[in-house]
Amino acid sequence: MTNGAEYKELAWQGLWKNNPGLVQLLGLCPLLAVTTTITNALGLGIATLFVLICSNATVSLVRQWVPKEVRIPIFVLIIASFVTCVQLLMNAYTFVLYQSLGIFLPLIVTNCAIIGRAEAYASKNPVKQATFDGLMMGLGFLLVLFVLGAVREALGQGTLFDGAHLLMGEWARSLRIELYSVDSQFLLAVLPPGAFIAMGLFIAFKNAVDEKIKKSAPKKDAEAIERVRVNFDAS
């Protein structure tokens, strides 16, 4: 396999075909718990993305020296140290967001998407590919978080990018879009059951799209043995 095709395949796997959120259904706990607004979703998504890239790179770097028997504790140790970095960084620079993410920020350590990639891909592949895989898987996860957050925020409180300045600084205040104003929130979208229902609908949508792609793809005809037509009259 050429290098380009390999990266392309990795990107396709991470973003769509083997998406950690929609297909592998990994890391559902933070996925469903914190996606009440786009800001929260982005905050957690970026944190996870960062941890995933760094942990994949590190795991891939040390893969020759890690004994097979103790690999899992070592992976967890690596992941935990990066999560601690992220946590301290967010505590310092985006304090309000840090508070609203609460326990789910340190819980990135237990996010099975990260340890899953370390185990399944990074520990068997060279650094470059492993880092790229981390980036794509992280982006795929971020994408799902973002869409889920957008839908829940729009349904729940009728806004988009509410409180974006907590993540991106003062300029982001102007990002806030008010779709419609309501007297009462649609609490179902904000509460966890709404997240489950929305998630289920997304998965159904993805499967429907896949089905459609599969149907519209040109069918490969079974190779039939063709007889050579011999025209005797033409001689």
Next chain:
Amino acid sequence: MAFWIASSPHNHIQNKTSALMRLVIYATLPGIFAQWYFFGWGNLVHISLAIISALVAEFFILSLREKKIPEQIFDGSAILTAILLGISLPALAPWWISILGAAFAIIIVKQLYGGLGHNPFNPAMAGYVMLLISFPVQMTSWQPPLQLLAIDLTFFDTLSVIFTSFTTDGYSMEQIKTHIDGYTMATPLDTVKTNLTLGLTIAESMDSTVIGENFGIGWEWINAGFLAGGLFLIFKKAIDWVTPFSFLFSLFVFSFIAFTFSPDSNASTMFHWFNGACMLGAFFILTDPVSGATSTKGRMIFGALAALLVFLIRKYGGYPEAMAFAVLLCNMSAPLIDQYTRPRTYGHKKEQNAEDNTNA
């Protein structure tokens, strides 16, 4: 050699789904009439809105699922769901409440699980619970019976409140709920619950205006209406008598025990029977053949469990009425109940059957 297994040739009764559903819809009429008599046009408006919304939702999802639309849309199940939802809503809730609830009940609760006969939860009650947890303010503003209202509530006033949240004379929901003496009225169940937290006894609560002479003005007659409708259904063999009997009897037992222990802090048994959605739930919701238990023994447990939950939530829970929550929790446990109450098949011994169960 294969034997062709057909149903018994002498069985000629072909009960169609639509006929059964129509019968159940007729049976709700006495209760709906009592609602109309005591609480005005609100519920009828909501029932119509819910029916329209349910049919549109059903049409939309059936066409998505490429099913036979004309047959399935008019089999009456969607209409019945909408009616049950419309009955349970507060009479003067805003219009989008019933539309949203019916659409949710049909699309998410019924059709996404595979349509009629495949839904694990009762669609009407799941829709109601969704509304209750999503819009607590709108879903708990119950209107007091018409005879207690200081404001005359005509049909157009009702329409106007539902669609614009003000009557034609400009009164708001809060003003409608206010008694002529200037205090806000609630439902009997809510009154009793609030009074208990205020340290009043049951006997003192019973003097409240909304309760009237018996168990609650209007509410006792609505429940009596649904009781009559339910008995009619049992008489017509449309529903099994076991579930309602087990439910009502168990509720009687639980509330009787509580009442004998401490009559000051526990409402009487009849108060539990004739308030809230008790009779509607017993005869129209718990007897749902799809989401309930199937064997006789299973139905007894199912009804008793529902009664226990209703009693516990009414007494200790955060909400004054518990029927919808109890139904959903029972629906959830119905498969398990069925698993352990599988009736003995003809020709098999009891032990053998139990062994099969453990192996399965």
